[in-house]
Structure formats: structure tokens, C-alpha cells
Amino acid sequence: MNPAIRRTQMPGRKPLSRAPRRLADAVIALPAAIAMLAGLANAGTAHAAPRAAPIPGGIAIVRLASAEAPAPQAFYMGRPVLVERRDGAWRALVGIALNAEPGEQRLKVVTAGAAGVAERETAFRVMPHTYATQKLTIRDTTKVTPPPDALERIEREQARMVELRTRFRDVASVEADLAPPARGRLSSRFGLRRVLNGEPRNPHGGLDFALPSGTPVTAPAAGVVIDAADYYYCGNSVFVDHGQGLISLYCHLDRIDVAPGQSLRRGERIGLSGASGRATGPHLHWSVYLNGNGIDPELLLAR
Ligand SMILES: [Zn+2]
Known part of the structure; x- marks a missing residue:
């Protein structure tokens, strides 16, 4: 609160x-x-980012050591997490899964010193949170229930997406305060519990910007393109690895302007927005992952 x-x-x-x-x-x-x-x-207020919100789909910011100490490593559920030096301390930015249960969670902290490698545990608490419900009607039912011949493709792509969003590229410093990837009205917030044609579906795993087709979509921070391809649901999609497990995804693009392996600076163009894949209309769907978990991108937006 x-x-x-x-x-x-x-x-x-x-x-x-x-x-x-x-x-x-x-x-x-x-x-x-x-x-x-x-x-x-209306995003118009001054807020530093990233902001702590230890809720499902949020971020726990956990202090690990003073800034003078050697850089610690931290692990959550077996995966390395983003560690940054800020405000006189080493702190971990832990992405919490949207389906996480509220309660105590544990972080493994590993420090390499003169006496060898020390390992300890620290705890943080996930607080309960209820996201809003959104009801949608889609006339083309193939977009709600995919045809059987698409299932193999969808399964293959889902495995690929898990592999991409759980990558961890160790870099010295990460730009964890993001710039908005597009200018436009927010049309669907992260975490919305969606009911499509009366059937409950997966909650919304990203943030939607309502944009006419052809609007530039730009990198919210420096990073490396790790995939640029056509996906069944997401359409023309780009994954950007910002380092230390911070990964972003851009869906439904009309045109992709980057290629895998390409380095991006903050503000550099990724492509143009559109309605490719299974989209109800032109918009940008933007997902952000921290240690493999999809989190609310707004928590990383300075505003
Ligand atoms: Zn979306």
C-alpha cells in the first residue's frame, strides 16, 4: 500500500x-x-523506477549488503535474479510470478569473499493483491480456441518463449528504469483477469498501448535482440534482453526493424505497431520479465 x-x-x-x-x-x-x-x-506523476510492489506479478526489492561489500549474487526459486547497486546498497530486484501464493518467500544470497564463498538465505513477503476483471467478446472464435492443426505450433512457440524469457546474461549494470516503448493510451493493464466470450482465460501478461498501425515502437532501455519472429498469438514479435534476467517482449508488430544479435540503445526503433497474430485490433502488447516471471511493466516506468 x-x-x-x-x-x-x-x-x-x-x-x-x-x-x-x-x-x-x-x-x-x-x-x-x-x-x-x-x-x-494518467501517467503524469513523478515516480522513480523501479518501484517495489511485493505482490503476485510485482517486484520485491530486497536489500542484500552495503554498497562497499563485494557484489553478491541472489537466486529465487533456483534462478539468478537482477542485483543492482543503488542508494548505498546492493539490492535484488525479484520478479514475482502472477500465480504466486501470498506469504513468505526465500532468496538465496551468495557472496564471494577472501574467506571463500558464503551462502545465506533472506526472506521477503508476498502480499495478496486482486487484479480487475475484463470481459471481452471476439467474433472470430478461431482466435479464442485455436484450430487443432495450430496446437503443435503453439506448443513449440510456448516452449521457445519460456527459454527466451528465462535467459540470464550477466552484465555489470542494467538500465532497470524503462522508458515507455510507444506513445499512446494504455488500453489494457497488466494482470487483468480476462473472460473471453464468457470463458475465463489466462490473466493479461502485459501492458497494452492503443496505437494505430505504423506507430514506432522503441527500445525502453539498452539491450540485445534475442528473437524477432512471427508467433501464432503474438504475431510479429521481438524479444530484447536487457541483461541480468530483465527481458522485454513486443507483440502484434506490423513490421520488425531489428534482427537477433543486434544491440539496441534506449529509444532505438524496434519496429512499427500493428495487429499481426491474434489481436482484436491494432495495439502494442508489451511484456516484461524479471528472473523468468512476467511482471507489471508499469513498475519499471519512471513517470
Ligand atoms: Zn496485451
Whole structure:
């Protein structure tokens, strides 16, 4: 939860002697709370990124050691996680699976020092969260239930996508604060529980931008293209590896302008938006993965 909002709800419950300070807090916190709520509908508020949101489909930011210590490594569910040096500390950015159960989770921390390799565990807590439900109607039912002859292709592509999104390329520093990959209205948020033609389907694993076909789509941070191909559901798709398990995916492109192995700078064009694959209309579907788990891309957007 947002501490600024909680603080504004607290006055009157604290000792009287602290009243002047509480009032000051409330005066400062209320506009911040309103701005935060407004920011949910309209990205125009100043926020540093990445933001911690230890919920399913969110990010846990776990302090590992002081910045003077040698760089530790951290592992979550057997996979290495992104470790960065920021605010005077080494900290892990842990991607939490959308289907994770709330409760205590463990992180393995490995530090190499003069005395050898030390290993310890640290815990963090996943808080419960309920995402909104979205009902969709699609007239072309082949897009809801794929024809039997497409199943083999879909299965092959799903395995390929798991392999791509679980890669870990060790780089010294990662640009974990992302720029929006396109300019446009957000049409579908991450985590929406979708009901297609009355049937519950997988929750939305990305963030959708409503864009006319042909709108430039750009790299949100430096990275390397690890796949650029036509997928059954995602259509013309590009995967970008930003390093240390931070991977991004762009779907339904009309045109792909990059090739696997190509290095990208932040802001460099990936392609043009479109409606390829199984899309209800032209838009950009953008997914972001951290240690293999799809997370809410908005948590990585500075705004
Ligand atoms: Zn989408």
C-alpha cells in the first residue's frame, strides 16, 4: 500500500503531543496521495523506477549488503535474479510470478569473499493483491480456441518463449528504469483477469498501448535482440534482453526493424505497431520479465 495514503487516514489516532507534526504530514501527504491515485489513470506523476510492489506479478526489492561489500549474487526459486547497486546498497530486484501464493518467500544470497564463498538465505513477503476483471467478446472464435492443426505450433512457440524469457546474461549494470516503448493510451493493464466470450482465460501478461498501425515502437532501455519472429498469438514479435534476467517482449508488430544479435540503445526503433497474430485490433502488447516471471511493466516506468 501507499504509505502516504495510509498516513492521511491516521490523524486523530496518535497521541495529542504529535498533532502539529501529523498535521504537517497530512498537508504534505494529501496532495501526494491524490497525485498517486490520479497517476493510476494518467501517467503524469513523478515516480522513480523501479518501484517495489511485493505482490503476485510485482517486484520485491530486497536489500542484500552495503554498497562497499563485494557484489553478491541472489537466486529465487533456483534462478539468478537482477542485483543492482543503488542508494548505498546492493539490492535484488525479484520478479514475482502472477500465480504466486501470498506469504513468505526465500532468496538465496551468495557472496564471494577472501574467506571463500558464503551462502545465506533472506526472506521477503508476498502480499495478496486482486487484479480487475475484463470481459471481452471476439467474433472470430478461431482466435479464442485455436484450430487443432495450430496446437503443435503453439506448443513449440510456448516452449521457445519460456527459454527466451528465462535467459540470464550477466552484465555489470542494467538500465532497470524503462522508458515507455510507444506513445499512446494504455488500453489494457497488466494482470487483468480476462473472460473471453464468457470463458475465463489466462490473466493479461502485459501492458497494452492503443496505437494505430505504423506507430514506432522503441527500445525502453539498452539491450540485445534475442528473437524477432512471427508467433501464432503474438504475431510479429521481438524479444530484447536487457541483461541480468530483465527481458522485454513486443507483440502484434506490423513490421520488425531489428534482427537477433543486434544491440539496441534506449529509444532505438524496434519496429512499427500493428495487429499481426491474434489481436482484436491494432495495439502494442508489451511484456516484461524479471528472473523468468512476467511482471507489471508499469513498475519499471519512471513517470
Ligand atoms: Zn496485451
